[in-house]
Amino acid sequence: xxxxxxxxxxxQVAGRISVLDLPDGRVSGVVEGRHLAEHAGFLALPxxxxxxxxxxxxxxxxxxxxxxxxxxxxxxxTAPVAIPAEHLAVDPSGRYAAVTTGLGRxxxxxxxxxxxxxxxxxxxxxxxxxxxxxxxxxxxxxxxSGEPGGALLVLRxxxxxxxxxxxxxxxxxxxxxxxxxxxxxxxxLPDHDGHGDAHDPLTxxxxxxxxxxxxxxxxxxxxxxxxxxxxxxxxGRGYYLRLDxxxxxxxxxxxxxxxxxxxxxxxxxxxxxxxxxxxxxxRVPLGPGLVFRLAVAARHVAYAxxxxxxxxxxxxxxDAPRVVARRPLPPMDGAPRxxxxxxxxxxxxxxxxxxxxxxxxxxxxxxxxxxxxxxxEPVATYTLPTPLDDGGHLALTAPGDGACGDPVGR
Numbered sequence: 001x002x003x004x005x006x007x008x009x010x011x012q013v014a015g016r017i018s019v020l021d022l023p024d025g026r027v028s029g030v031v032e033g034r035h036l037a038e039h040a041g042f043l044a045l046p047x048x049x050x051x052x053x054x055x056x057x058x059x060x061x062x063x064x065x066x067x068x069x070x071x072x073x074x075x076x077x078t079a080p081v082a083i084p085a086e087h088l089a090v091d092p093s094g095r096y097a098a099v100t101t102g103l104g105r106x107x108x109x110x111x112x113x114x115x116x117x118x119x120x121x122x123x124x125x126x127x128x129x130x131x132x133x134x135x136x137x138x139x140x141x142x143x144x145s146g147e148p149g150g151a152l153l154v155l156r157x158x159x160x161x162x163x164x165x166x167x168x169x170x171x172x173x174x175x176x177x178x179x180x181x182x183x184x185x186x187x188x189l190p191d192h193d194g195h196g197d198a199h200d201p202l203t204x205x206x207x208x209x210x211x212x213x214x215x216x217x218x219x220x221x222x223x224x225x226x227x228x229x230x231x232x233x234x235x236g237r238g239y240y241l242r243l244d245x246x247x248x249x250x251x252x253x254x255x256x257x258x259x260x261x262x263x264x265x266x267x268x269x270x271x272x273x274x275x276x277x278x279x280x281x282x283r284v285p286l287g288p289g290l291v292f293r294l295a296v297a298a299r300h301v302a303y304a305x306x307x308x309x310x311x312x313x314x315x316x317x318x319d320a321p322r323v324v325a326r327r328p329l330p331p332m333d334g335a336p337r338x339x340x341x342x343x344x345x346x347x348x349x350x351x352x353x354x355x356x357x358x359x360x361x362x363x364x365x366x367x368x369x370x371x372x373x374x375x376x377e378p379v380a381t382y383t384l385p386t387p388l389d390d391g392g393h394l395a396l397t398a399p400g401d402g403a404c405g406d407p408v409g410r
Contacts, residue, residue, distance in 0.1 A: 005357045005398040006065045008050060009370060010036040012393060014386035015056070019065050019074070022359055022396075023372060025382045029074045034061060037085035039102065041410045042395035044403035045119075046094040049076055050395055051409070053085035053099055060088075060099060060117055060124075065397055079124040082113035088409030091138040091151045092201035095120045096168055098153050100134045109133060113178060116153065116171045127174045127181035129164070132157050135197035137206045137408060138168065139219050152184075152219055156197055156208045161189030163208070163217060165224055184222040189215055196241030198250055199407055200276055209241040209252060214274070230274050233283050238272055244296045245405025246355040247318060250274040251301055253291045254283060264290055264342040265308055271301065273321050284321050286314050290342045293410070295353035295360060295396070299375065300324070302360045304349040308338055311349070313362055315376055325376035334366050348391030356401025365391035 006028065007020040012035050019029035036042075037055035045051055050063045062077040079097075086102030097119055101111035112131045117124045135156035151168035164183040171181060189210060196209030205227075208215045213229035232238060236256030243250055250273065257267040269291040270283040289307030291314075296302075300315045311329040316322060329349070336342035347365035360373045368387045372380040384392075395410075397403065 003066055003069065003399050005354060005359055005396060007352065007361055007370070008042060008063065008065065008395040008397070009384060009388075010034075010042075010052070010393040011384065011386040011388050012036040012038050012055070013389040016386050017063070018384060020382060023374065023380055025380055029065070029068055031063070031075060036393055037083070037088075038390065038393050040085040040088040040099065041393060043088050043090060043409035044395070044397070044406065045090060046404045048397065048399060050397065051088065051090070051097065053081060053083065053088060055083050055085055058083045060097060060115075062119065066399065077119065079117045079119070079122070081115040081117065081124065082111065082126050084111070086133050087136045087197065089136045089138050089197070089199070090407045091140065091168070092407055094404060094407075096138055096151045098136045098138050100136050100155065102133045114155070114171075114181065116168060118172060123172060125172055125174050126178045127171055128178050129155060129181055130157055132159065134158075135194060135208065137197055137199040139199065139204055139206065152222065154206055154224065156189070156194050158194050159192045161191045161194055161210065163187050163189060163224055165222060167222060185224060187217075187224055187226060193237075195239050196252065197408055198241045198243045200243060200248070201405060201407060202248070203276070207241060207250060209238045211237045214238070214241065214250065214252075230281060232272060233281055234270070236268065236270065240293055242294065242296070242408070242410060243406045244301070244318070244355060246402050248276045250276065251294055251296065253286070253294060253303065255291070257288075261341040262339045264336065265338055269305065271303060271316055271321065282321060284316055284323060286323070287312075290336060293351055295351045296355050297353035297360050298356060298358050300353075300358075300360065302351055302353055302362075304329070304351045304362050306336060306342065306349060308335075311335075313360065313373065315360070327373065327376065327378060329362065329371065330364060330369075332365055332367065347389070350391045350394045352394035352396040354396045354398040354401045355403060356398040357396065359396060361394050361396055363388050363392045363394060365389060370394070
């Protein structure tokens with residue numbers, strides 16, 4: 001009998017991760033005392049495994065959601081990493097991971113620590129790079145990558161913008177006590193407002209979202225060769241970037257409207273897409289309010305839209321991008337309010353899907369609820385034992401779904 005899709009539900013505030021069978025919602029596993037780093041998110045690994053950073057313990061944790069079915073533990077591996085975790089990525093082989101550090105509960109950047117982890121060799125090394133909120137991608141790999149010199153780790157810096165490339169082997173060979181690391185190559189980014197990273201393992205290109213567009217670079221040895229940026233195809237800019245690894249399409253959400261965050265209900269939001277193989281680029285209006293992360297399912301791309309007049313799940317046709325359904329979501333106590341920022345001290349929604357299933361899950365922050373949709377239709381509501389404050393975080397997995405083709409944490 002084939003294994004059913006499963007949903008990983010993280011309550012990063014309460015410190016619990018539940019694994020639910022879909023669509024019946026049966027709890028097939030629980031991990032207590034783990035506080036997922038929400039910004040770094042979940043990262044799909046080859047073999048159906050998933051990684052995240054415990055932002056309290058300072059550990060990279062690898063989960064095997066189907067492991068207990070075969071007599072393997074749910075927690076497959078752990079490794080020490082520097083926190084607070086900002087971004088998480090892995091090379092296409094799934095062996096070489098990287099964790100950058102961000103602000104945490106500070107208002108100003110303060111940490112310059114980068115951790116690299118050899119998941120097969122069990123080695124974890126910390127080095128110092130540059131204070132900020134760097135994004136990260138890991139290009140190539142020592143076996144079958146087609147690139148000399150092994151994996152190349154690339155940091156996307158802000159203020160000032162830059163791409164800094166490090167030889168992964170050099171980072172793994174660093175001395176104890178967090179020594180400074182010197183890039184093998186560095187190039188400027190014209191923007192200081194980078195926000196979002198993607199990596200296409202098939203071509204080796206990396207992508208960085210910024211105000212002027214999606215900046216592209218490809219690897220040549222230890223160097224990065226910049227390519228013409230992809231435009232946002234209209235006003236606004238993307239605040240998120242992810243790869244559909246099956247159909248090979250980049251997706252984002254382009255936000256426009258007033259700069260004052262207290263006027264967030266007036267923000268405009270468009271789904272932005274770029275087909276990597278054909279070059280087709282376009283936008284689809286989603287509606288006003290707060291739209292941030294997205295999820296890629298087998299037939300749809302899903303966005304959760306938050307607005308004082310009512311929240312909704314917006315579903316787009318993945319092959320011919322257009323809105324095919326808008327499904328209302330029940331209101332959240334503690335939802336963002338007019339006149340205040342939409343991210344400080346308020347509840348949020350997390351969203352997840354798998355490119356190998358028609359299911360989409362979205363949370364109701366503060367209520368401990370997860371709503372499941374099959375295609376465009378609601379099919380179930382699950383109530384968790386913790387409230388999912390701040391929206392929690394989700395990952396939806398299906399056997400052989402190809403999700404590991406997107407090697408950046410979400």
